[in-house]
Amino acid sequence: MxxxxxxxxxxxxxxxxxxxxxxxxxxxxxxxxxxxxxxxxxxxxxxxxxxxxxxxxxxxxxxxxxxxxxxxxxxxxxxxxxxxxxxxxxxxxxxxxxxxxxxxxxxxxxxxxxxxxxxxxxxxxxxxxxxxxxxxxxxxxxxxxxxxxxxxxxxxxxxxxxxxxxxNILPSFNTEYISPEPLNSTDKINVIYSGNLQAWQNINLMLKVISSNDKPHIKYTILTGDVDGFKKELSRINLLHAEVLLASVKPQELPEYYSQAHYGFILRDDIDVNRVANPTKLIEYLSFGIIPIVKTPNIGDFMELGYEYISYLDFSEISQPKKSLNNQNIYKNLVKKMKNANLEGFVTNG
Known part of the structure; x- marks a missing residue:
C-alpha cells in the first residue's frame, strides 16, 4: 500500500x-x-x-x-x-x-x-x-x-x-521523568513558557504576570524560536535584565528545562478553538508534572481528565515550588491509551 x-x-x-x-x-x-x-x-x-x-x-x-x-x-x-x-x-x-x-x-x-x-x-x-x-x-x-x-x-x-x-499528540522526546525529593521553601520556583509570539498565546498578559511577580525566589524561562522578538517585548516593559532566561532549543533538548520547571504558562482564551484543542505544549507540561498557569482551564479534554492547574489571577499567591504527580499520571494514562489506539488500521482499512 x-x-x-x-x-x-x-x-x-x-x-x-x-x-x-x-x-x-x-x-x-x-x-x-x-x-x-x-x-x-x-x-x-x-x-x-x-x-x-x-x-x-x-x-x-x-x-x-x-x-x-x-x-x-x-x-x-x-x-x-x-x-x-x-x-x-x-x-x-x-x-x-x-x-x-x-x-x-x-x-x-x-x-x-x-x-x-x-x-x-x-x-x-x-x-x-x-x-x-x-x-x-x-x-x-x-x-x-x-x-x-x-x-x-x-x-x-x-x-x-x-x-x-x-x-492525541504526544511529545517526540523522552519523558521518563522521575519526581524529585520533597522540596523546601528555600528552592526557587521555576516557571516556563514554551512557544512563540502568536496572538492566541496572550503574550502581553503573560509578560504582565511576570512583571507583577518579578521576585527573587521566582525564575522564568522562555523557550522560543523568536528570541529577538521576545527581547524586544521584555525590553519594552523593562524586564530584559530580570531573572528571565531566553533560549531557542531543539525538541530533544526540552526535557532538560521541563524537568526543572514547576509551573508553565498556557494562557488560552475561552473560545471554541481552545476548547477542542490538544496543545503539544500542554501535553509536554503534564508529562513532566508541570502545573499549567491558565487563563481558562477549558482546554481540550483536560478538565474531564482532572488535570491540576492554576489561574494566572492566583499565581501571585504561590510561595513554594511544586510538581504535580496527578498531571504526570494523566500523561502516562494517555500514553497507554495511544499505544492501544490502532491509527494504522483506521487509515489502511477504515
Missing part, C-alpha cells in the same frame, strides 16, 4: 513546528509503507522539485497551477491520501471534485475556519466552505480530542462516531 501525505516532510529545519511534530509522529507509525509527501503552494515551487529521501519516501514540492497535471497524476498513484489539516486542501481546490474521497483521511489538527475567524481573517469564509464540502464526502476524520470530535458531529450531524478516530 502506498500512502500520500499532504504535508511538508519533517526535517531538521522544520522540527520545532508543532504541526510538523505531529506529522513526524504519524510518519513513524507508517514507516514500513511506501510514502509520498506532497507540498503544494500557489506562489512558490514554480520550478518544482521531486526528491527520493530513501527507498520508501519520496517528496514533491510543486506549484498548484504550473504543475496541475503532475499533481493529478500523483494523487491517482497512491492508495490512500492522508491530509494533515484542512488547510492542506486549499491548494488542491481545483481538483477536489475529481478526488475519490474514499481514499482521503483528514487529520483535522484543529478547527481551522474558527481559527481564522478568531484571527479576523477574511479567509475563514473560504475555509468554512471548503470544510463544509469536504465533510459532506469524508468517511474518515482524525481528531486530537474527544471535544473536537463532538464539535464536528454537532456541526455536521450527518456524520457519526464511526467516521472519527481520536488520536
Amino acid at each position: 502506498k500512502i500520500l501525505f499532504i504535508a511538508p516532510y519533517p526535517n531538521e529545519e522544520n522540527s520545532k513546528d508543532g504541526m510538523v511534530q505531529r506529522v513526524k509522529h504519524v510518519d513513524n507509525i507508517f514507516s514500513k509503507y511506501e510514502r509520498g509527501y506532497l507540498d503544494v503552494q500557489h506562489r512558490k515551487n514554480f520550478k518544482g522539485k521531486t526528491q527520493i529521501v530513501d527507498h520508501l519516501v519520496k517528496t514533491y514540492q510543486l506549484n498548484s497551477v504550473v504543475h496541475m497535471p503532475a499533481i493529478h497524476k500523483i494523487l491517482n498513484t497512491y492508495d490512500k491520501i492522508y491530509v494533515h489539516s484542512i488547510a492542506g486542501l486549499f491548494y488542491l481546490l481545483w481538483i477536489l471534485p475529481f478526488i475519490d474521497f474514499k481514499k482521503i483521511i483528514l487529520d483535522a489538527h484543529g478547527i481551522f475556519p474558527e481559527e481564522l475567524k478568531f484571527a479576523r481573517s477574511k479567509k475563514f469564509i473560504v475555509f468554512a466552505l471548503i470544510e463544509k464540502y469536504v465533510f459532506s464526502k469524508l468517511t474518515r476524520i482524525i481528531c486530537v480530542t474527544n471535544a473536537m470530535r463532538n464539535h464536528f458531529i454537532k456541526k455536521y450531524p450527518h456524520t457519526n462516531s464511526d467516521n472519527y478516530f481520536v488520536y
